[in-house]
Amino acid sequence: MASPDKPINTDVPEKNAFALHFLQTLSNLRTQNPFNSPNKTNDRVTKIKKAAYVSMARAAGGTNRLWSRALLRRAAKEDNKIVRLRKKRVTWQRRRRNQRAPEVERLRKLVPGGGGMETSKLMEETAHYIKCLCMQVKVMQCLVDGLSPK
Amino acid sequence: MLEGLVSPDSLSLSSMDMSVLERVKWLQKQQQQEQVVSQSSNNSPELFQILQFHGSNNDELLQSTFHHFQMLGSDFGPNYNMGFGPNEAMDGCISRTSSCQMDQVDTMGIMLKSSDEDRAVALKNKRKSEIKTKEEEKTEKKIKVEVETESNMKGKSNMGNTEASSDTSKEISKGASESQKLDYIHVRARRGQATDRHSLAERARREKISKKMKYLQDLVPGCNKVTGKAGMLDEIINYVQSLQRQVEFLSMKLAVLNPELELAVEDLSVKQFQAYFTNLPVVVDSKPPIMVDVPLFPLDQQGSLDLSVINPNQTTSIEAPSASWETQSQSLYNPSTIGFQY
Numbered sequence: 001m002a003s004p005d006k007p008i009n010t011d012v013p014e015k016n017a018f019a020l021h022f023l024q025t026l027s028n029l030r031t032q033n034p035f036n037s038p039n040k041t042n043d044r045v046t047k048i049k050k051a052a053y054v055s056m057a058r059a060a061g062g063t064n065r066l067w068s069r070a071l072l073r074r075a076a077k078e079d080n081k082i083v084r085l086r087k088k089r090v091t092w093q094r095r096r097r098n099q100r101a102p103e104v105e106r107l108r109k110l111v112p113g114g115g116g117m118e119t120s121k122l123m124e125e126t127a128h129y130i131k132c133l134c135m136q137v138k139v140m141q142c143l144v145d146g147l148s149p150k
Numbered sequence: 151m152l153e154g155l156v157s158p159d160s161l162s163l164s165s166m167d168m169s170v171l172e173r174v175k176w177l178q179k180q181q182q183q184e185q186v187v188s189q190s191s192n193n194s195p196e197l198f199q200i201l202q203f204h205g206s207n208n209d210e211l212l213q214s215t216f217h218h219f220q221m222l223g224s225d226f227g228p229n230y231n232m233g234f235g236p237n238e239a240m241d242g243c244i245s246r247t248s249s250c251q252m253d254q255v256d257t258m259g260i261m262l263k264s265s266d267e268d269r270a271v272a273l274k275n276k277r278k279s280e281i282k283t284k285e286e287e288k289t290e291k292k293i294k295v296e297v298e299t300e301s302n303m304k305g306k307s308n309m310g311n312t313e314a315s316s317d318t319s320k321e322i323s324k325g326a327s328e329s330q331k332l333d334y335i336h337v338r339a340r341r342g343q344a345t346d347r348h349s350l351a352e353r354a355r356r357e358k359i360s361k362k363m364k365y366l367q368d369l370v371p372g373c374n375k376v377t378g379k380a381g382m383l384d385e386i387i388n389y390v391q392s393l394q395r396q397v398e399f400l401s402m403k404l405a406v407l408n409p410e411l412e413l414a415v416e417d418l419s420v421k422q423f424q425a426y427f428t429n430l431p432v433v434v435d436s437k438p439p440i441m442v443d444v445p446l447f448p449l450d451q452q453g454s455l456d457l458s459v460i461n462p463n464q465t466t467s468i469e470a471p472s473a474s475w476e477t478q479s480q481s482l483y484n485p486s487t488i489g490f491q492y
Contacts, residue, residue: 026404048401103383110390120355123362126386127369133393140400147407 018059019139025051050075052136060132067125070113 029047054075057068104122108114111126360379366386367373373385 044405045398045402048405049398052397052401101380101383103380103387106387107383107390110387110394120358120362123359123366126390127362127366130366130369130386130390130393133390133397137393137396137400140397140404144400144403144407147404 014059015135015139018055018135019143021055021058022052022139022143025055050078052140056132056136060128065125065128066117066121067112067114067129074112 026048029051053071057065057071057075060068104119107126108117108122111117111122111129114122114125117125363379363382367382370386370389373382373389376382376385
């Protein structure tokens with residue numbers, strides 16, 4: 001049911017939760033794979049990035065948001081894990097697919113899980129995603145500043 | 151189907167029938183009010199003539215539907231009387247009762263999709279338009295608006311009834327009617343399109359999208375200056391891309407820093423952790439500047455995070471995140487003290 005008066009719900013994501021997840025993931029990575037293994041920088045970069053995104057998705061409502069669901073699903077797929085997320089119906093009209101604007105298409109590719117969204121839903125998800133990205137950048141910036149040798 | 155029609159108050163109705171009946175009831179109520187108003191304000195003989203004319207038409211129509219019902223079911227008679235009894239008992243006014251019966255017959259004809267359907271709809275529309283012309287002679291704007299909204303609603307309900315097999319059409323018409331109520335004059339200006347429910351739904355959808363675009367515009371810095379949807383979307387895309395690139399750059403920095411440093415998260419107690427991160431600036435208030443081409447991060451910009459506990463001796467190597475760290479984190483840190491919710 002389309003209700004036009006529903007306020008757009010984009011809560012500020014919990015930065016404590018994200019930072020804790022992220023740090024925990026990093027430390028776990030260290031304990032699981034000890035440091036005598038050959039470190040390839042590129043590999044490490046992608047893994048840290050992935051850890052950051054997964055932590056962000058988990059901190060930002062877990063599976064409640066469409067983009068976080070898509071992110072978690074993608075991450076789990078890369079790990080060859082069996083994904084068990086509750087199925088959710090995504091309402092969108094197939095007939096609209098050939099008449100979309102090119103800018104919206106570009107945005108769809110940027111936002112995780114944006115391919116199957118309705119346009120208005122995509123806007124809502126983008127707003128939340130932007131907020132979460134801001135939070136993530138802040139926290140990671142703090143981490144880098146704290147870790148960098150003075 | 152027949153049972154639901156004949157006894158409208160029975161609880162065994164399907165949702166579609168219920169909604170249609172409720173709408174019809176509401177419309178009836180409004181019509182009665184309207185007609186009372188019109189009779190009290192201008193007792194024009196023309197209106198009576200019209201109504202009586204429809205009453206006479208109504209009789210034959212009623213008979214035909216009655217035949218139809220008799221063909222379909224035998225237990226129609228008592229229920230029929232029961233359904234129409236209160237209306238007649240309410241007042242003895244000819245015009246009102248005739249209009250009420252008319253509505254009932256109309257709905258029956260429509261919902262049964264009998265041969266009377268087209269005639270009933272046509273009659274209803276005709277009567278509506280005539281009443282509307284009557285009403286428009288008045289100077290009271292309120293009544294006018296009421297009538298017009300009603301006529302719009304009526305048209306939509308007709309549309310819904312004639313094609314009422316899918317729930318989606320219902321929803322679309324409902325949402326469209328809501329939007330129509332919001333900017334009523336806007337829709338009224340181009341009435342020729344408004345009867346098409348596809349264009350109504352499309353208009354409602356566009357409104358929704360533009361509302362959310364406005365929200366996004368507030369969120370993205372520098373988006374207020376850009377006019378036009380395409381430019382706004384471009385700005386939003388650039389912002390998201392810059393943020394993603396920033397994350398990539400920061401993770402690169404972390405990866406470079408990591409071999410020299412150890413993240414001794416296990417040693418950190420919860421209170422220490424909270425002390426570190428409550429000093430962080432609020433995320434939403436101050437947005438970071440867009441750094442697409444300038445990968446410059448001032449190191450002492452946000453030096454509130456003090457990780458002096460960390461020993462810069464051991465090497466940290468990284469593996470892909472697994473699902474196990476979540477449970478470990480929950481066992482290590484009591485979630486209630488920090489306050490995440492899962």
